[in-house]
Amino acid sequence: MRTHRLIATLATGAAMLVLAACGDSSSSDNEAGGSAGPAEIKSSKSVGQTTGPNGEKATPTSALKLSVAEIERVKAGGYTAALTWHQSSDFTTAVTAGAKDEFAKLGISIVATTNANFDAGKQKNDIETVLAKKPSVMLTLPVDPVTTASAYRAANQAGTKLVLLSNVPKGFSQGEDYVAVVTDDLFQMGKQAADALAAAIGNEGKVAYFFHDASYYVTNQRDQAFKKTIEANYPKIEIVADEGIADPNKAQEQASAILLKNPDLDGIYVTFSQPPAEGVLSALRNNGNTKARLVSLDLDEPLALDMARGGNVTALVTDKAYELGQAMARSAAYGLLDKKAPPFLVAPATTVTKANLAEGYQESLHQAPPKSVLDATK
Amino acid sequence: MSVPPTAEGRTSRVETGLTRSVSTRLRGLDPRAYVVYVAFLLILAFFAITLSDDGFVTSDNLLNIVEQTAPISIMAVAVVFVLSAGEIDLSIGSVVALSSLVAAVVLRDVGLVPGIAAGLGTGVAIGVVNGLFVTLLRLPSFLVTLATMGLVAGLARSITDLESVAVTDLTFADVFGSGDVGPFPSLILWTLAAVAVGHFFYRHRRFGAHVLATGDNAAAARVTGIRVDRVKLAVLVLSATTAALAGLLYAGRLQGANYNLGSSDLLLVIAAVVIGGTRLFGGSGSVVGALIGSLIMGTLNNGLILSGLSASEQLIAQGVLLLLAISLTLREPKA
Numbered sequence: 001m002r003t004h005r006l007i008a009t010l011a012t013g014a015a016m017l018v019l020a021a022c023g024d025s026s027s028s029d030n031e032a033g034g035s036a037g038p039a040e041i042k043s044s045k046s047v048g049q050t051t052g053p054n055g056e057k058a059t060p061t062s063a064l065k066l067s068v069a070e071i072e073r074v075k076a077g078g079y080t081a082a083l084t085w086h087q088s089s090d091f092t093t094a095v096t097a098g099a100k101d102e103f104a105k106l107g108i109s110i111v112a113t114t115n116a117n118f119d120a121g122k123q124k125n126d127i128e129t130v131l132a133k134k135p136s137v138m139l140t141l142p143v144d145p146v147t148t149a150s151a152y153r154a155a156n157q158a159g160t161k162l163v164l165l166s167n168v169p170k171g172f173s174q175g176e177d178y179v180a181v182v183t184d185d186l187f188q189m190g191k192q193a194a195d196a197l198a199a200a201i202g203n204e205g206k207v208a209y210f211f212h213d214a215s216y217y218v219t220n221q222r223d224q225a226f227k228k229t230i231e232a233n234y235p236k237i238e239i240v241a242d243e244g245i246a247d248p249n250k251a252q253e254q255a256s257a258i259l260l261k262n263p264d265l266d267g268i269y270v271t272f273s274q275p276p277a278e279g280v281l282s283a284l285r286n287n288g289n290t291k292a293r294l295v296s297l298d299l300d301e302p303l304a305l306d307m308a309r310g311g312n313v314t315a316l317v318t319d320k321a322y323e324l325g326q327a328m329a330r331s332a333a334y335g336l337l338d339k340k341a342p343p344f345l346v347a348p349a350t351t352v353t354k355a356n357l358a359e360g361y362q363e364s365l366h367q368a369p370p371k372s373v374l375d376a377t378k
Numbered sequence: 379m380s381v382p383p384t385a386e387g388r389t390s391r392v393e394t395g396l397t398r399s400v401s402t403r404l405r406g407l408d409p410r411a412y413v414v415y416v417a418f419l420l421i422l423a424f425f426a427i428t429l430s431d432d433g434f435v436t437s438d439n440l441l442n443i444v445e446q447t448a449p450i451s452i453m454a455v456a457v458v459f460v461l462s463a464g465e466i467d468l469s470i471g472s473v474v475a476l477s478s479l480v481a482a483v484v485l486r487d488v489g490l491v492p493g494i495a496a497g498l499g500t501g502v503a504i505g506v507v508n509g510l511f512v513t514l515l516r517l518p519s520f521l522v523t524l525a526t527m528g529l530v531a532g533l534a535r536s537i538t539d540l541e542s543v544a545v546t547d548l549t550f551a552d553v554f555g556s557g558d559v560g561p562f563p564s565l566i567l568w569t570l571a572a573v574a575v576g577h578f579f580y581r582h583r584r585f586g587a588h589v590l591a592t593g594d595n596a597a598a599a600r601v602t603g604i605r606v607d608r609v610k611l612a613v614l615v616l617s618a619t620t621a622a623l624a625g626l627l628y629a630g631r632l633q634g635a636n637y638n639l640g641s642s643d644l645l646l647v648i649a650a651v652v653i654g655g656t657r658l659f660g661g662s663g664s665v666v667g668a669l670i671g672s673l674i675m676g677t678l679n680n681g682l683i684l685s686g687l688s689a690s691e692q693l694i695a696q697g698v699l700l701l702l703a704i705s706l707t708l709r710e711p712k713a
Contacts, residue, residue, distance in 0.1 A: 124631065125442075129439070
């Protein structure tokens with residue numbers, strides 16, 4: 001039972017834009033960086049890119065446009081939508097909020113929302129159940145391309161248009177079986193994490209790499225992008241520990257062992273923030289380690305608080321989840337209008353540091369940072 | 379479970395015997411034994427009224443509920459035996475994943491019959507391991523199956539290196555979950571068969587009586603000549619094998635297998651069994667009740683999704699309704 005909850009805290013993320021923000025290396029014992037002042041994050045050369053499931057070229061979500069006449073036509077249709085998510089988290093909450101706001105503009109009402117807890121069997125049940133309400137469109141993140149495909153076939157047969165987040169069911173083709181797939185710019189997310197960590201440690205030193213040891217498109221792409229970027233662009237940075245996190249709740253134990261073996265670590269990358277990066281941060285604290293800089297993906301209160309207080313956390317790379325939701329809703333309108341949508345849409349990501357915490361939260365989740373974080377920055 | 383007979387033990391056995399004969403007679407009159415059915419009907423009626431415009435009462439949706447709960451219902455039948463014998467099996471969720479993957483891989487690489495045999499064989503093997511540790515080493519099943527739960531989950535993750543395996547054999551898919559027999563979806567027939575066979579052995583065969591006696595008081599059961607260890611081994615093999623069957627049903631229904639299948643099933647199964655009137659600590663239970671328990675869980679889930687609540691609101695509402703349902707059905711009378 002625990003496993004799905006553990007995994008259930010995953011989030012997606014990515015970026016088209018390369019962001020130059022200020023890294024925080026305010027900790028005076030950041031010897032590796034050689035400077036106590038904030039280090040500017042420089043964007044390194046891109047050694048890869050996010051491509052669609054069938055090698056499609058990425059189109060930015062900003063390319064989706066609806067004319068006033070088109071919006072009126074959608075409004076007149078009295079359409080309904082169902083959201084069949086893979087999990088519940090602040091990520092899906094923000095995507096849902098983005099979709100809901102956009103649907104409101106389009107006169108589409110949301111009739112059902114589900115959460116599969118990463119269980120393909122449950123997601124199939126959820127999809128079959130919501131089909132009883134005959135939704136016109138379905139926004140969804142397929143838990144697993146293989147084992148959920150039959151459920152999406154049923155949705156197709158019922159005439160429900162599909163807009164996909166991140167994953168594409170096996171054997172599905174755009175235009176016929178689904179309107180579009182929307183995701184984060186996963187490669188850019190991993191790359192921005194690499195650039196942020198490199199800046200924080202002065203482009204040289206020893207780094208531990210905690211990746212997500214599961215078959216999951218989103219985290220796998222991001223993790224590999226981080227590693228590839230470090231290896232290609234930062235020759236003086238050495239990955240001394242390559243540690244797979246299979247159970248995200250056990251990251252603390254794994255990190256303690258790595259810290260014991262490598263007391264002189266300069267930097268740490270953790271695949272996603274909650275719970276593994278939180279676990280790694282508590283291992284650092286238990287260890288009294290104030291030197292190692294920590295970079296992770298996705299916003300999270302304890303990590304943002306540590307960053308605001310000038311602790312180990314130096315940057316959190318995050319996706320624009322709210323914008324993903326808006327783009328999905330807009331793609332749904334394309335489907336309802338029988339207007340051809342770009343096959344593979346990516347929403348940009350952003351690097352959040354101490355310097356741009358408030359803007360980062362707004363851009364990603366469309367909300368202010370938690371009060372504790374705001375207070376700490378004052 | 380192997381409590382040495384003591385003076386106190388003997389007294390309580392005598393008392394248990396007496397109270398049971400009285401309670402058996404009273405059960406015919408005790409409305410609480412039937413409240414679970416009433417609760418189920420009330421939940422159905424509640425959703426039928428509140429969701430009359432939302433497709434709840436369509437035959438498709440009602441069939442959906444039975445089909446969707448089939449793996450849970452089938453596992454619940456076996457878990458009635460396990461709990462009644464005073465044991466527990468925490469490994470069933472992991473067995474679902476491993477057996478579905480083993481079946482899918484063998485099915486792809488060898489063929490239909492070997493695939494089914496390998497899937498079910500996986501369950502039997504794990505059940506035997508669980509059972510032997512519990513009986514030969516006299517270990518609590520809670521800890522043994524907690525250990526095998528992790529072990530089996532790890533094997534499921536490593537067997538295909540986290541990759542999902544597609545099931546393309548249509549015969550397999552039809553038999554295990556995707557097809558129909560006449561007007562009935564195969565999943566419903568599997569469920570009915572499991573419940574009928576389970577009920578028959580639980581209520582009308584010596585095996586069921588031995589299971590109950592073992593759970594009620596293992597030491598007493600041993601004295602009366604029941605081979606308690608054999609009973610414990612049998613129920614653990616039964617539950618793992620049934621979990622493997624559930625794994626095949628998932629693989630057939632989803633036309634594929636992956637390491638996460640069944641990950642949310644363990645608590646659902648135990649909840650279904652206990653709601654259905656089986657005591658968590660052995661000695662009494664009901665197979666038909668477990669089916670109703672499973673349908674209650676499935677109906678709640680289905681109705682709350684159709685009601686259009688957000689995922690978080692659904693969890694809250696499910697908790698509240700479940701509390702209501704169990705307050706009605708499982709309340710112990712005042713001593």
